[in-house]
Amino acid sequence: MTLLAVGSMAIDSVKTPYGKRDESIGGSATYFSISASFFTKVSLVAVIGADFPERELEFLESRDIDLSGVEKKEGETFRWKGEYHEDMNIAHTLDTQLNVFENFKPEIPKTFKDVDYLFLANIDPDLQLSVLEQINSPKLVACDTMNFWIEGKNDSLMKIVSLIDILIINDAELCSLAKEKNLLTAAKKIIKLGPSTLVVKRGEFGAMLFHDEEIFAVPAFPVENVIDPTGAGDTFAGGFMGFLTLNGMNANNLRNAVIYGTVMASFNVESLSYDCLKTLDKNNISERYQKFSRLLHYDKIQV
């Protein structure tokens, strides 16, 4: 099976209570594809400027990520500057420069049009729709979004939600999208609009899965040294979709995909940018999955 990701590649400046870096590499599609690459081959469609460091492209290629859909344009790469205060669940955006991303019109190379699994990272829902139109007959389409589009492009977003299989979204955004205060009520409402599956990211509080009238929920993997949560949601989505692409979609695979997503995100927050993912190998992932399984395990006792 093949996995295609469409989204942003960025140069970030990030400051957290535990670290600071200017000109670090970020972007939803970057985090997603590195994370997914531990499970499956990933193809990437995105746009970068002339200033995107060559060594980072080399790293992505070393992870067997197909960059033939990454367009290099004159001008600067999309830039995000943000900081986190004590509550690391909240990113405070200080500056956003769209740069070459402003006129991003994703064109899917011919070789990618028959992809099986498609992930539409958090970009303008009109662009997500245009990508969907270019793919022949994907087996599974997942999509992420954010408040900016929920408020600013609600009609287009609702259309994309009605066309996809899996919506991956954080808890506050889900409630905002569904115009509901209760997470469970919001989830039921969104499931009715089209997606068979809903994955709710809850940051340090874990994740929930809604599928086939069943719910699955896990806490986050507890991490002592949270350095930088940037990209954690995309890293989660990468592990989730990577695992599904490798194993196919069924109820138990979806549940394991949530766990692998959680495991991948737990590595990502332990360093600035994606430093931690750079030195990771399959054994680390396997070990943490085992450790997480022990944390979740109990033998049932009925009273």
Add this chain to the structure above:
Amino acid sequence: MTLLAVGSMAIDSVKTPYGKRDESIGGSATYFSISASFFTKVSLVAVIGADFPERELEFLESRDIDLSGVEKKEGETFRWKGEYHEDMNIAHTLDTQLNVFENFKPEIPKTFKDVDYLFLANIDPDLQLSVLEQINSPKLVACDTMNFWIEGKNDSLMKIVSLIDILIINDAELCSLAKEKNLLTAAKKIIKLGPSTLVVKRGEFGAMLFHDEEIFAVPAFPVENVIDPTGAGDTFAGGFMGFLTLNGMNANNLRNAVIYGTVMASFNVESLSYDCLKTLDKNNISERYQKFSRLLHYDKIQV
């Protein structure tokens, strides 16, 4: 095995976005003992005023709760008035009247001194210490506390923490007690001070258990109609301690105790005061435990 709870019985006035009631029955020991009574026989030591409704005492007795340690005094019962806004994790206290609780000096009746399991609900740590001195040789002592005592009676609280087996506390209070920002770091620090086991209540985000260098974590049971979270933490502790008293303490029982605590708390939030617990039976608990088990279940897939 026998379980003794020492704490407050109160008359509350509560307003939430979904309901409002003046003169409803509350108090940490009340919620705790009703919840625990579904698992084991409970004895209660507390103080009430002449205004405490007779019918509520009759209800507690109908749950086989031994009230011979509940002192009835001239004057009014302890009163708490509070409200919850949209974020129901935070209680806003509008008024507290200690009344007969002001001079509460818990005296443990002779018949209770040989109790096996002891729960010290959230009261002045000096009173918790005085209770501990009156019990002969308890097999297991658990204790709850709150920020008020962490800030105001830190020395006494630290002493009680060093003497007990299980500390049951919420996440923010744990961090405050340990003077640490990270929950995991805070947990490790507190475990070193004495308790073999730490249970961290995280409200709508579930609970964590630290025991014998292992961690167990569960999300909350998702509830669509959260009416009133008052007493949820004490109801959790009641289910937790009730299950342990019934089954004894070992690693797997502790994990199941966390789950039963979570199940009991999920019922409690579905109504004002403890209305929901009043109509509950063992089958309801068993069914929700099964439902929760399905929500937590997955078959491991190693990549």
